[in-house]
Amino acid sequence: MLKYVLLGALSYQPLTGYQLKQFVDNTTKHFWFAQTSQIYRTLKEIEEAKLAVSEVQEQDKRPDRRLYHITQTGRDDLKAWLIQPMTTVEPTKDALVIRLFFAKQMDKDSLLTQLKLQRTLHQQQLLLYRTEIIRQIETSRAQHPELDRDAQFWDMARRNGELAEEYYIRWLDETIQRIEAMPD
Amino acid sequence: MLKYVLLGALSYQPLTGYQLKQFVDNTTKHFWFAQTSQIYRTLKEIEEAKLAVSEVQEQDKRPDRRLYHITQTGRDDLKAWLIQPMTTVEPTKDALVIRLFFAKQMDKDSLLTQLKLQRTLHQQQLLLYRTEIIRQIETSRAQHPELDRDAQFWDMARRNGELAEEYYIRWLDETIQRIEAMPD
DNA sequence: CGATCCATGTAAGTTGTTACATGATTCG
């Protein structure tokens, strides 16, 4: 639920919708993505539920902006969600695997092209986890030494992404080989 | 899109909504899950779009059932989707990773309990990919030797699930260790 | 002077979930 991603971010500091979109884009994107429009709508719902309050700030040479502050109710709600145990495995949805499942309808070439394109994309994603995201975490650790404990959790999340991409690439390589070995 | 999962299944043989639910549950569930209600609604949409036609069969001592037959338009639509290349990485949504990301709000114990519960669940899931699903594929290969090529693709999809669970368990173990090593 | 950044949203549509509703047959 996007609601808890936003509350989680707001638990650190007051933010605007625009800033929350940036937060999602550089940090949680890989585990929970959201469109701008959805963020603004969810913020409205959060305020209606009194989990946050907003205040409009006038700015010089910039559009006005609406800052959201988390309330105690919001913190309680977030914490209740966080400690609530997950008793099932999260179902995955992967259109590439579905395509492969019904791949007898496809010719070998277009299938291989698709798999190789995905390999390139996942390779880029892996690189991101190994360089840019590590750098991001290091930067905020340097700037905010009091967030050291937090940064460890962020790195565990990052590591999930890194391992996920490693396995996916391994699977793609294996799959490409198996398909290349198949008779036409 | 569920639509293509259903069309994919119908491309092998005519099926009822009930049978499609079973198909999803024993085969695509791990890559694309769907509720019964959604399947029936999607079937209606598929028929409206003339991608399949249905016929009611009366049965002895069983409720009537509605068999869906894929049309040529349906086959064409399915194929067009299959060969359409995916140009991005599929965004993932994982509530456990989000919980971890904001884990500073949680006490160590409830966090560890949650991670260990997930480990058990994913271990069970891995076992499924390594035994039951292999057996399923072997059975249909034995019964339908003409589906040998198809069965190879099914096994590649299965292998994706197996590797995904392996990495996830590895990540959970690593994460549990890191958290246990953290000061309280 | 064109692109990007800052900043906020609405409207319409699609997709997916949860809860409800029914009822005969078969198996242990």
Next chain:
DNA sequence: CGAATCATGTAACAACTTACATGGATCG
């Protein structure tokens, strides 16, 4: 005799996506 299987759906709601709309400031 109770649980599971066979069989089909509706209604309401929740979540997410896509397209549209606006407009000044700053940077290269």
